[in-house]
Amino acid sequence: xxxxxxxxxxxxxxxxxxxxxxxxxxxTGGEGIxxxxxxxxxxxxxxIFIVPPGVGHGSVGPDIERIYVRGDFxxxxxxxEPVLLMDNDRREGTKLARLLYDNRFGNSExxxxxxxxxxxxxxxxMEIEDGMGRAxxxxxxxxx
Numbered sequence: 001x002x003x004x005x006x007x008x009x010x011x012x013x014x015x016x017x018x019x020x021x022x023x024x025x026x027x028t029g030g031e032g033i034x035x036x037x038x039x040x041x042x043x044x045x046x047x048i049f050i051v052p053p054g055v056g057h058g059s060v061g062p063d064i065e066r067i068y069v070r071g072d073f074x075x076x077x078x079x080x081e082p083v084l085l086m087d088n089d090r091r092e093g094t095k096l097a098r099l100l101y102d103n104r105f106g107n108s109e110x111x112x113x114x115x116x117x118x119x120x121x122x123x124x125x126m127e128i129e130d131g132m133g134r135a136x137x138x139x140x141x142x143x144x
Contacts, residue, residue, distance in 0.1 A: 003115055004070040005104040012059040022073040023051040024122065025059070025066050026087070026097040032061015036082055046087040046094065048122065052080050067097040069115065076119045085125055096121055 004021075007028075015035065025034070027047040034041040034049050037056045043049060043064070051057045053074075059066065087093040096118040103111055 002071065003100075003104075003111065005068070005100050007065070007067050007101055009066075010059075010062055010064045012061075012064065015056045015058045017056045018051070018053055018070060020053055020072065021070045022053060022077055023057075023068055023070045024073075024097075024118070025049045025051070025068045026093055027059075027064060027066045028094060028097075029065035030061050030063035032059055032064040034059050034082075034084070039082075041082070041084050043084075046091070048085040048087060048093055050077065050079075050083040050085070050122065052077065052082065054080075055082055057082065067101050069097070069100055069118065071115065073119060076123060083126060085122065088125065093118075093121055093125075 010030065010032070015037065025048070027043045027045055027049075029045050031042070031044045034043045034047075035058050036051075041047075041049065043059065043061075049057075085093075096114065100111070100114050100118060103114060
């Protein structure tokens, strides 16, 4: 699987869409707004925003810094609305995102393992409303 991993700073591109890829954006600094065509979300350092394919989005803020990962995560994610999370107190999401960025040109198997760990971390921290989602989250938690 191919991933696109990068760091960007303000200003952000205008509203844009990725048709076949999810984008995971971890904000590492600054404060601002993540806009979609339907809603605005406040973001700051530690915010993690997951954008499904086909959702127009863009960040606005004078000092926003972010690490983003784009790829085909349809085997792990199955939602069609954006999800906003916060990193945990140990900043494990930030550490994983930085590892991904630092190794983006390295061994593809290692990069795939890091992406898998990052996605598993996100799945464990998502608030899932329905009973089936909670059951899946419990299984993931016990396996990792």
